[in-house]
Amino acid sequence: MNKTLSRIGAALALATGLAAAPGAVAGERTSLVTVLTAADPQTQLMSMVLSMQALMAGAPVHVLLCGPAGDLALAEPPAGATAPQKPKGMSPQGLMRTIMAKGGTVEVCALYLPNRGVGPEALIAGVAAARPGPMAARLLADDTRIMSF
Template sequence: MRTILSAAALGLATVVAPATQASDAAQLVTILTSDEPQTQLMSMVLTMQSMQAGAGAYVLLCGPAGDLALKDAPEAATAPQPPKGMSPQALMQKIMAQGATVEVCAIYLPGKGVGEDALLDGIGVAKPPAVAARLLADDTRIMSF
């Protein structure tokens, strides 16, 4: 009887463990650099799913991905993607509305030759020491695209 109970407990622990591990990550940092719309959208989908599972979310847009943050974003950032007709920028704005913080890399705006007024409302400019602290925090998981 003891062996059966132990096996049952082990089976239950195996089923419960993945969910527990997912909730252990209180903070998710998504670093997006890709200019590819499907990759951009998938990074936002996974960030949204992580938020729905209870994680806090911070998105850092660098290089070509910084264009998602622009008021006058390129068509690739705003064009609907299959299968649900959502654009990378629209989903990014949706996760912001649900509490995610989105920032562009500190060198993005100077490299682009524009000021902070070119960014969508609610998007800031990352401060490297603060980003480093996020990345090194014990409760952080990092996704990079």
């Protein structure tokens, strides 16, 4: 199975709440890296919903926020990051905080802070800037599925 089909299968498995992605070996722990760049709050929230489903299914979850999505990690985020959305009244930042509280990791891309003109103190507690080497290793790991929004 090629990597593209494997990733599509993994996204479908996560969306339907299945614990293992197609092609996973029994007992293998598949990790999820969610790369979020979208500025749209609805897209941001859906990425968090699917990441939370993966976490609840037992997958280690790592969220990488880049570009406008990095604003989710700000202590003073834009209104769309905290505005409740239907049908459950969740917000992108609120669900991201829940993911972190349940053991998921959230980082902003290495370029976010310098290009935003702020330092790490502008981020909510528990979020840091990703280091390119370890992030590349995480993305290339055989047991990693990647979702990108």
